[in-house]
Amino acid sequence: MSRYDRQIPLIGEDGQRKLSNSLVAIVGLGGIGSPLALYLGGAGVNLRLIDGDLVSLNNLHRQILYGEDDVGLPKALVAEREIKRRNREIEVEGIPEPLTKGNVGDVLSGVDLILDATDNFATRYLINEYSVSHRIPFIYSAISGFYFAITFIVPGETPCLRCIFPNVQDRGPVPVLGMTPAQVASIAAVEAVKYLAGMEPSLKGKLLMGDLRTMEYTEVKVERDPKCPVCSRLFTGGP
Ligand SMILES: [Zn+2]
Numbered sequence: 001m002s003r004y005d006r007q008i009p010l011i012g013e014d015g016q017r018k019l020s021n022s023l024v025a026i027v028g029l030g031g032i033g034s035p036l037a038l039y040l041g042g043a044g045v046n047l048r049l050i051d052g053d054l055v056s057l058n059n060l061h062r063q064i065l066y067g068e069d070d071v072g073l074p075k076a077l078v079a080e081r082e083i084k085r086r087n088r089e090i091e092v093e094g095i096p097e098p099l100t101k102g103n104v105g106d107v108l109s110g111v112d113l114i115l116d117a118t119d120n121f122a123t124r125y126l127i128n129e130y131s132v133s134h135r136i137p138f139i140y141s142a143i144s145g146f147y148f149a150i151t152f153i154v155p156g157e158t159p160c161l162r163c164i165f166p167n168v169q170d171r172g173p174v175p176v177l178g179m180t181p182a183q184v185a186s187i188a189a190v191e192a193v194k195y196l197a198g199m200e201p202s203l204k205g206k207l208l209m210g211d212l213r214t215m216e217y218t219e220v221k222v223e224r225d226p227k228c229p230v231c232s233r234l235f236t237g238g239p
Contacts, residue, residue: 003089004044015197019044020090022196025111026050027099029075031062031181032141032188033117038065039189040115041083045196046091049083050107051075052098062178099123104130104183113192114138119209121168128153128161131173132231139191139203140164141184144174146213148184152191152203159205159224160231180212 002008008016022045026033029051041047055063055070055078063075070078080094097108099118108114108130116124116138124140131138132155140161141150153160187208191201210217226232 003087007200011193011197011199015199017043018197019193019215020046021166022046022112022198023048023091023110024113024115024192024196025108026117027108027123028054028117028119029063029065029079029104030059030117030119031176031178032143033115033184034063034065034079035182035185036115036189036192037079037083038086040192041087041092043189043193044087044090045192047083048093048095048107048111049076049079050095050097050099051079052096059143059166062176064178064182081192099126101126106135108134111136113195114190115192116142117188119173120170121140121165122170124161129230131155132160132204132234135234137195139188141186143176143180145176146180147209147211149207149209150184150187150191151205151207152195152204155231156234157204159222160228162230163225164207164230165221166225183210183212190220210213 025048035056074096076094076096
C-alpha cells in the first residue's frame, strides 16, 4: 500500500512521480504557509520553507503547524520538523531567513514553483521579479479579514503581479480569522498539485476573490500591462 493510494486515481502514477520529483518554495510560513506546507508535503512534494520569524502566541489560531511549545522558536525550523514528522519520503528544507534582495537568488534557485504565502507586497514584488526573470511560475495568495484573493502567474503567458497590482503599499498587520488563510491555502495547494502533476491549473490569468462573510466568490480575468516594467520584455523580445 502506498501513502498516496487515495490521490493517485486523480492524478495518475505518472502525476505522482512528477510530484515526487518536484521542488516547491513556500515563502512565508504563517496562516497561509502552514496549511500549504502540510497539504503539499502530504501529497509528496519536496519543499523549501522560507520564513525569518519566530512563532508567537497570537499566531496559533491560524498557523496550524505550530503548538504552544513552539512559541519563540524559528518558524522555518519547526515547520521542517513538523512536515518531516508526517512524511519521511520527501525532502524538506527550512530556511530561517526572511526573503531579501540579497538571498532571493539562493533560496529560490532550482524550484519548479513558488508559492507566495507572505503578508506583504514588498516581498511579493521581489518574488515576482525573480519569477519573471527566471521564468518560474508562482501563485499569489493574499488575505485580509474575511477576504482572500489568488491568481496563478506563468511568466510569458499570463500577466505578472505588477501588471495586476502596479503599486500596492503595505499597511501592516490586518485582522484575520484562521479560516480565511486556510481557504486560500487549500485553493493554492490544489492549483499547485494540478500544475506539478501535469494537469492544467484553473487560475492562470484569473483573479479569484472570496468574501467568507457572505460566501460570495468572484473571478475576474486579469490583463497584461503592455508597459509593465517587470514582464513586458518577455512579450516584445526587448531588453
Ligand atoms: Zn507584468
